[in-house]
Amino acid sequence: MLITRKLEFDAGHRISTHNSQCRHLHGHRYCIEITLSGNIIADEGVAQQGMVMDFAAVKQIAKSTLVDHWDHAFLVYSGDKKVLQFLQSIEDHKTVVLDVQPTAENLALIAFNILDDAYRDSYGNHLRLEQVRLFETPNCWADAVRGAR
């Protein structure tokens, strides 16, 4: 069985090497869809009976490990020295430094790697992260899928 939980967050970025608009500082309302696989929990009387995982628990883990760190942050490539220096000159600015360009593809992959460790099988139901879909805009998204590069 597959289940999916969607969360949204706002962040700034730029793709410093881009040959068009995206090299300018700008922001998105990102949308992340987290897909987990597992068996439906059959244990009689437990809070998650009938579920793969409580959607509230999926959300709580995504927020605490990823979304709260990226929400209202500026996602900057460590090689984008000018912007990095600028952001570091602002006191207490919420900046997330990445070792890759903050494209939808790279963000989806980073999110997958963070979340893969975060979801743990607590009912022996083989819970596993299968896919992270990251929408950069309503029309543009990237999928990080288990086993795909």
Ligand SMILES: Nc1nc2c(c(=O)[nH]1)N=C([C@H](O)[C@H](O)COP(=O)(O)OP(=O)(O)OP(=O)(O)O)CN2
């Ligand atoms: N493969 C990728 N291509 C682009 C990425 C990316 O992450 N991966 N990112 C960008 C820009 O950051 C930009 O945010 C996307 O803008 P745009 O192509 O204009 O997307 P819209 O949905 O706003 O475009 P509409 O034409 O309004 O549908 C660029 N490329």
Ligand SMILES: [Zn+2]
């Ligand atoms: Zn963008």
